[in-house]
Structures are given as C-alpha cells and as structure tokens.
Amino acid sequence: MRLTCPLCGSRDRREFTYYGDAVYASRPGPDAPPEAWDAYLHLRDNPAGETRDLWYHEMGCSAWIEVTRDTVTHAVGATRLIAERGGGRASGAGSPAKKKAPSKPRGGRA
Amino acid sequence: MPSLISKSPCEDLLPVEAGGVKLSEYPVDRVSSVAPFAGKERASGAALKAIGLGWPKPGQSISANGARILWTGRGQAFLVGAEPAGLDGLAAITDQSDGWARLRLAGSGAETVLARLVALDLRPGAFPEGSVARTGLGHMMMILRRDGADAFEIMVFRSMAAFAVRELHHAMTACAARVAAG
Numbered sequence A: 001m002r003l004t005c006p007l008c009g010s011r012d013r014r015e016f017t018y019y020g021d022a023v024y025a026s027r028p029g030p031d032a033p034p035e036a037w038d039a040y041l042h043l044r045d046n047p048a049g050e051t052r053d054l055w056y057h058e059m060g061c062s063a064w065i066e067v068t069r070d071t072v073t074h075a076v077g078a079t080r081l082i083a084e085r086g087g088g089r090a091s092g093a094g095s096p097a098k099k100k101a102p103s104k105p106r107g108g109r110a
Numbered sequence B: 001m002p003s004l005i006s007k008s009p010c011e012d013l014l015p016v017e018a019g020g021v022k023l024s025e026y027p028v029d030r031v032s033s034v035a036p037f038a039g040k041e042r043a044s045g046a047a048l049k050a051i052g053l054g055w056p057k058p059g060q061s062i063s064a065n066g067a068r069i070l071w072t073g074r075g076q077a078f079l080v081g082a083e084p085a086g087l088d089g090l091a092a093i094t095d096q097s098d099g100w101a102r103l104r105l106a107g108s109g110a111e112t113v114l115a116r117l118v119a120l121d122l123r124p125g126a127f128p129e130g131s132v133a134r135t136g137l138g139h140m141m142m143i144l145r146r147d148g149a150d151a152f153e154i155m156v157f158r159s160m161a162a163f164a165v166r167e168l169h170h171a172m173t174a175c176a177a178r179v180a181a182g
C-alpha cells in the first residue's frame, strides 16, 4: 500500500502513522461546551463509502495528512495537507452540541 | 575550562570502501534549521537569495558558493555551510551543526547499495542531482540528497552515526559480494 504525501509524493505506507478519523484534527474551540468535546473524543461515523483518515508522515516530512478512502471498495483517493484544509479547529465550534445528534458530530467537515 | 576533544560524528569509523563504493564523511560544517515566521516566507526567501541561495521547493535543494539549502519539511529548510545571515526577525533559526552526521556515499554502485535500505526510486530520472527526500534509511530517519551522478549525501541524527555506518557498510559489502560472485 502506498500513500501520496502532498509534499513528498507517493511513499510506502510504512513511512506513515495512522491516527484514525480525520475529525481528530478538528479540535473544538476553547469555549466549546462539554458536549462538543464528548463528540470530538468519542463519536465517530461509520460510513459505508467515503471516509477521511488522519495520517502523519512520520518517517518523512512530518506533515499531517487527510486521506480520503472508500470503506466499501478499499480504494484510497485524494490526499491533502491538514494545514491546507482550512483551520485546525472545527468550524462553528460547539455546533455538534446544538444539534444533539450523535450521528452527525462532524462540524468540521469541509 | 577543560580542554574538550573535538570529534566528528563518524571519527574513526570512516572512510570505508567496498565494491568501488566509498562511504565517507563530509567535513564538519554549520547546519541551521530555518523556519520562516508566519507571513515572512517571501522575505526569508529574499534573504536567502542575497547569499546566492533562495527558498527550496519541496524535495529540492539549492547550492551555491559551497553552501546549500535543503527542503526538510513544511515551512522548514536546512542551511548547510553558511551563516544564516540576514534572517533575524524573519525566521526561527536553530543551530543543528552538532545534531547530524553527514555521510557521503559515492561510486557507480551507490544507487544499488541504497536500494537495500531506502524504499524510494533513486534512479537519476526520478531523483536527479539536487533532489532531497525525507525518508527512512532502514529504521532511521534520514535526509537524503543527490550530490552527483553517482553520489549521495545522507544525513542522520548524530546519535545514529555508528548504526548508519554499520548498516551502509553491510549493504556495501553485500552488493560487492554479489558483483564478485558474477
């Protein structure tokens, strides 16, 4: 398996470290309510289809990367720098709490 | 003040040679990490241009007047062989001179030797002179730069110097044995 670092190009999977769902890189704002933190820490979608993962180019350039993957076909698609997807923080911090809908905790999805 | 003995990272270990490939050490030189402050990327690049270099693109290096600058990551480059002049207030500068061992692997079989330890396509078409990669050398983190048609600069943490020499020398000997066996 290979992943494409947006900076280094195509590299062996062993150069990267996996950090789970890419939502992990979207921390709630400092004033976010406990529900937002609860969603950030514990609630994850389990999609049949496209999902986005967080990877770290550890044995490489140290970039944090969002990798789009299909859970049905196992196809690995686009990658982009976390730094370039706009803000490290979930947009509208606290929005997951307002919705009170555990199935949609991802306020940070662009 | 005690008089300390100055040693290079690979003192007493190098040079070694096998199968026409030579592993040696670059002369100890100044190494600085340059990380431009937010919004100062262009100004930092201009300051580096003033000493004949510039800001390197990802995977590249720029050499001039015996100095060079290597891309080493997002918003970071290593300046080797020059004082980081004119960068005050523009970039965070860290002196890394004592932190790295800088090895030179040269000879017509250098690519074959590296193929045993590096999971990259290092043929000249894919990795021409001046190219830089942050990748692994076996289990070690490495900064790799092509220094010539048959030569590579290998930077590893100084604490890994002896291990890097052992790994590379082992690969060199194995490649040489393979050639000798025909």
Ligand SMILES: [Zn+2]
Residues within 6 Å of the ligand: A005, A006, A007, A008, A009, A057, A060, A061, A062, A063
């Ligand atoms: Zn990378």
